[in-house]
Amino acid sequence: MAAFGTVFTPEMIISRFNDNSWSTPEMVASDSIKLHPGAHVLHYSSTCFEGLKAFRHADGGVYMFRMEKNVARLQQSSKLLALPQFEAAMLSQMILDMVKRFAADVPTPPGSMYIRPTHIGTEASIGKAAAPSLESLLYVLLSPVGDYFAGGSKALRLLLEDNARCASHMGMVKSGGNYASALQPIMQARATVQADQVLFCPNGDVQETGAANFLLIDGNEIITKALDSSFLHGITRDSILTLARDRGMVVSERELTVDELLERAQKPGAEAALSGTAAVLTPVGTLIHAGKEYTVGSGGAGTTTNALRQALNDIQWGKAEDKHGWLTKV
Numbered sequence: 393m394a395a396f397g398t399v400f401t402p403e404m405i406i407s408r409f410n411d412n413s414w415s416t417p418e419m420v421a422s423d424s425i426k427l428h429p430g431a432h433v434l435h436y437s438s439t440c441f442e443g444l445k446a447f448r449h450a451d452g453g454v455y456m457f458r459m460e461k462n463v464a465r466l467q468q469s470s471k472l473l474a475l476p477q478f479e480a481a482m483l484s485q486m487i488l489d490m491v492k493r494f495a496a497d498v499p500t501p502p503g504s505m506y507i508r509p510t511h512i513g514t515e516a517s518i519g520k521a522a523a524p525s526l527e528s529l530l531y532v533l534l535s536p537v538g539d540y541f542a543g544g545s546k547a548l549r550l551l552l553e554d555n556a557r558c559a560s561h562m563g564m565v566k567s568g569g570n571y572a573s574a575l576q577p578i579m580q581a582r583a584t585v586q587a588d589q590v591l592f593c594p595n596g597d598v599q600e601t602g603a604a605n606f607l608l609i610d611g612n613e614i615i616t617k618a619l620d621s622s623f624l625h626g627i628t629r630d631s632i633l634t635l636a637r638d639r640g641m642v643v644s645e646r647e648l649t650v651d652e653l654l655e656r657a658q659k660p661g662a663e664a665a666l667s668g669t670a671a672v673l674t675p676v677g678t679l680i681h682a683g684k685e686y687t688v689g690s691g692g693a694g695t696t697t698n699a700l701r702q703a704l705n706d707i708q709w710g711k712a713e714d715k716h717g718w719l720t721k722v
């Protein structure tokens with residue numbers, strides 16, 4: 393299968409914000425957009441995006457997972473980047489229209505259709521270094537995908553990094569700049585200790601990785617950082633915590649320090665995992681900090697991690713009842 397996110401449907405849906413109003417959404421070729429080289433996004437990074445998936449069920453039907461949450465998060469990201477505001481109903485309809493049009497291209501499990509709504513500031517004004525773009529483009533790309541992590545569910549190696557991923561008030565914004573600012577530490581971690589990902593822990597506070605949230609599982613307890621502005625409020629994180637509560641687990645959303653993490657992770661039976669739309673729930677087998685390697689539990693995929701991933705997939709794939717009303721039929 394092609395690398396994650398490199399194959400696109402031939403069309404995308406777009407709407408432009410100009411003269412204080414949104415244009416009627418239209419389907420256009422997905423391989424190019426007209427953009428002035430002085431566009432705000434290209435200089436001052438006024439860009440945010442979403443990632444959600446549509447799944448094909450055994451009866452052939454196509455269902456999207458928690459679309460409203462992703463739409464709401466893009467509205468929030470747009471607001472925090474001072475981009476023009478849009479109605480949730482408009483973007484929801486754009487997403488629905490796109491997935492309907494390309495429903496035949498939605499892969500069967502474990503594949504899915506990755507949906508990438510994107511919002512960029514398009515005003516041609518390089519003088520606006522400290523002012524918002526008054527024009528923007530909202531578009532929805534579709535990409536049929538398989539596994540994000542090449543090794544499937546192989547347990548990952550994470551390097552704990554003492555610096556932040558991005559500015560502390562911007563972590564909850566799903567914006568391009570946050571990903572750009574995390575690149576150097578990620579590349580360095582790959583080159584120096586062959587880490588798969590970096591776990592950002594500024595001042596000893598365990599936050600998240602470059603593309604997923606982090607969860608520690610110790611017996612019946614699942615521990616992850618409480619929501620604040622410093623990291624992305626993952627929709628998979630929320631779903632996994634809900635499924636953990638459904639199973640009678642104790643969910644602790646609170647500060648987790650590097651010291652506590654390293655101590656508890658080494659206990660027999662401890663598990664750690666990354667949650668995200670692309671990552672689903674991927675086990676973490678090794679933590680690397682200050683030149684030392686720590687094996688998490690047995691070092692492989694834990695039984696609770698596997699069970700929670702399965703429970704999530706079962707709902708997404710239509711094999712278990714959608715008790716929480718997370719699916720939208722296309």
Ligand code: PLP
Pocket residue numbers: 443600601602603604605624625626627628629667668669670
């Ligand atoms: N954190 C970061 C930095 C991400 O890029 C993602 C992926 O979207 C997540 C967390 C997980 O978010 P979600 O579960 O909504 O996909």
Ligand code: COI
Pocket residue numbers: 442443444603668669670671
């Ligand atoms: C997602 O999980 O949707 C993300 O945004 C991560 C991305 C690197 C594919």
